[in-house]
Amino acid sequence: MAATVAFFFFAAILAAAAAGGGDAALVEHTFIVSQVRLNRLCNDTLVTVVNGQLPGPTIEVREGDSVVVHVINKSPHGLTIHWHGVKLQLNCWADGAGMITQCPIRPNNNFTYRFDIVEQEGTLWWHAHVASLRATIHGALIIRPRPGPSSYPFPKPEKEIPIVIGEWWEMDLVELDMRLRNGNLFDVPRAATINGQTGDLYNCSGAIKESNILNVEHGKTYLLRIVNAALNSEYYLKIAGHKFTVVGADANYVKPYTTDVITIAPGETVDALLVTDAHPGGRYYMIAMAYQPPKPAKQFPLFLSRGIVQYYDNNASPRKEEEALPNTPMAPEMPDQHDAVPSFYFYGNLTSLQPHPLPTIVDERLFYALDAGYFCREGGSSCQNVSNIVATINNVSFQLPETTPLLQAHYYNNMKSGIGTLPDGSPRMFNYSMSLAPTSKATSVRKLRYNTTVEIVFQSPVIADSYSNPMHLHGHDFFVLAQGFGKFDEKKDVKTYNLVDPPVRNTVHVPIYGWAAIRFVTKNPGVWYLHCHYGHHSSTGMAVALVVENGPTLDTTLPPPPADFPSCDNYISMLANE
Incomplete structure (x- = not known):
């Protein structure tokens, strides 16, 4: 069985290399999952993360590459990692959906995920797929096109910037999941986050260093790779004084669509170009605000996180976070937190850039x-x-x-x-x-x-x-x-x-x-x-x-499982003893 699995994986690597004209690479990462204390909202909270980071490491590949991720579980929880949006053709064993495709990786155990990136370009992400652990175990997965004529179908950006929207919870996420399963649907996070930071609205130290600050040059184009990693909410994203041109969603290109507000639901990704054409002396808030249903649905506090977009002289060094800043950032006018219309129109305006063979006969x-x-x-x-x-x-x-x-x-x-x-x-x-x-x-x-x-x-x-x-x-x-x-x-x-x-x-x-x-x-x-x-x-x-x-x-035909596939017997015994 192990030889069969090795053959399939080796053949997949050869096929990817052939498709990429010899440019395909083997991209390898090690994810060490452990619990660390992170300080947010003036409190030290014990959270489960990958490599001590929130968000976790960004995986950067090119179309046609093969990916190997060694997961070393040093946390007290069983877990899996799901490669959200990766098609995993003939490789369902690597999907990482707990108790759907595999038993969780037990504490003090390891497992290696292997998969290929085939005919996909854009932004995806990875996250834990057991209990509610994805709230802190997640990161971006960026797929760039292979070099050559098949590059981006839009002007090459000056820089690519991941924007991961999330939530900050001050409770054990496995306990949260148990509470949900027992019918308690009303636990809420303490704050919204952008790239793991709560922003200056939740600042208790007087310093601005907790904000996300994007230093940009005037007249340039930046590609924002936006991920909604939140558990609870769809989010509206705006930057004061700027517009977005949406060019991709879920690692598929769309016809360029210009808007001043991006709607992104949990699990989704959006690729958007940001042209820095506002007054270069200004500073501009980037706000991610959670949408929530109107009454009579149960109402929760308004959740939003703020970052800052600021310009710097092309010939000067970017401002440091700790430096005094001369003016108050401009804030965008946000939709009402109960208004679903901007969301409906955002999704309705997305169309595919490339022709796809749409099947006409439905079985x-x-x-x-x-x-x-x-x-x-x-x-x-x-x-x-x-x-x-x-x-x-x-x-x-x-x-x-x-x-x-x-x-x-x-x-x-x-x-x-x-x-x-x-x-x-x-x-x-x-x-x-x-x-x-x-x-x-x-x-x-x-x-x-x-x-x-x-x-x-x-x-x-x-x-x-x-x-x-x-x-x-x-x-x-x-x-x-x-x-x-x-x-x-x-x-x-x-x-x-x-x-x-x-x-x-x-x-x-x-x-x-x-x-x-x-x-x-x-x-x-x-x-x-x-x-x-x-x-x-x-x-x-x-x-x-x-x-x-x-x-x-x-x-x-689906090949057999990898030889080192996680065993379920000991995992079930572990649950029985908890």
């Missing part, structure tokens, strides 16, 4: 109602005492398997009892105006044949107490055909589908009070997780596992 049509329900702790369909509030798809709350990851069970034809098939549509009248209804829990899957064209319509609740849903599919990109407000009407809304240049994404933002439609082809065998990227939704069950069967040939 499988699925309708996934994204909702919430309750599950009685004492069992039954009605609760006499306290019930758990859970997130659902088609009235089923997804439960992770406890002993055997789904991919392993699928590969060895061992899908046992307890694994159910998710209905293709809601088994009851979708809850447009009623209160919460009882739901069921299951490890729910949907089997799909190889090379099947699948269309999914996602429907968010249209009741007053509603929310948006960023739905992320592992192992595949998909076409975003349309979005709309209200209840999806097949006769009317199919006519609004963009069948010419729909954007290609790995995460679709299903708007609040609305729906979104996607289409993709199953050409990557394995078990691929489809889930909402809000932490409280994914932890409580808004998910399904798509089982893509093997194709008819060896090069459409």
Whole structure:
């Protein structure tokens, strides 16, 4: 078995090298996961991070490269690392979705991820995929084009700047996940962050060094590689006195779109050009502000983080953070934190730059109602005492398997009892105006044949107490055909589908009070997780596992697992002893 795995990996490296004209490289990293104390908000907080950093290391590659990441787990938690948006063709074993593709890497154990970057360019990211650990275990994954004529489809930027939006939690993230699973959906972070810093709004030392300061030259073009690594919120991003030209999303190029506000939901990435054409003597706030649903949804404090864009003379050295600055930064006018319209129009204005072969014949049509329900702790369909509030798809709350990851069970034809098939549509009248209804829990899957064209319509609740849903599919990109407000009407809304240049994404933002439609082809065998990227939704069950069967040939068949694949036996024993 080990020889077979080695053959597949070696063959993949040779193929990538051939595709890259000999320019492909092997990019190697070591991730040491440990707990460190970081000072934010005037407190020292114990957090779990990679290589002592927040965010973690940026992985920089070129299209066609092969990546090797050695994960050394010195933390007290089992964990996996997911390569968010990387297609991982014929390499589902490297996807890093806890208990979907693998058991977590146990404390004091190691595991090496190996994967290729094929036909992808732009910004992706990596993050932990166990409990809520991704709030502090994450980093950017930047894919540049190979040198030559196939370089960027826009003027080469002066500099590329990662902008990672996140949240600062002053609580144990594994405990947070347990609280979510027990029905407590109202824990909130203490602050928003940009590149791991809370910004000057949360400054308790009097110094500006906690802010993110971008020193730029006048008249230059910068490429901002923006990642939303937050657990809880979609964010609006603005820079006073400047506009963005959006050129990519989820490592796919889009037709250049100029805007003064960027909308980015958890799990998503956006590539945007920033032209520094404002007055060079000014200083300008960059603000990331969390959107939250309006009442009657439960209201949380306003979360935002501020950085500063400031200019420096081309012939002078950049200002240091500690130096006194002469003037107060200009602040942008932000959307109202409850206003969903800028978000809806931002997503609606994205179209694909490059022509893609959009499949026209749909083999499988699925309708996934994204909702919430309750599950009685004492069992039954009605609760006499306290019930758990859970997130659902088609009235089923997804439960992770406890002993055997789904991919392993699928590969060895061992899908046992307890694994159910998710209905293709809601088994009851979708809850447009009623209160919460009882739901069921299951490890729910949907089997799909190889090379099947699948269309999914996602429907968010249209009741007053509603929310948006960023739905992320592992192992595949998909076409975003349309979005709309209200209840999806097949006769009317199919006519609004963009069948010419729909954007290609790995995460679709299903708007609040609305729906979104996607289409993709199953050409990557394995078990691929489809889930909402809000932490409280994914932890409580808004998910399904798509089982893509093997194709008819060896090069459409999932190879066996790596020889050093993490064992589940000891991991389950560790959980039993906690």
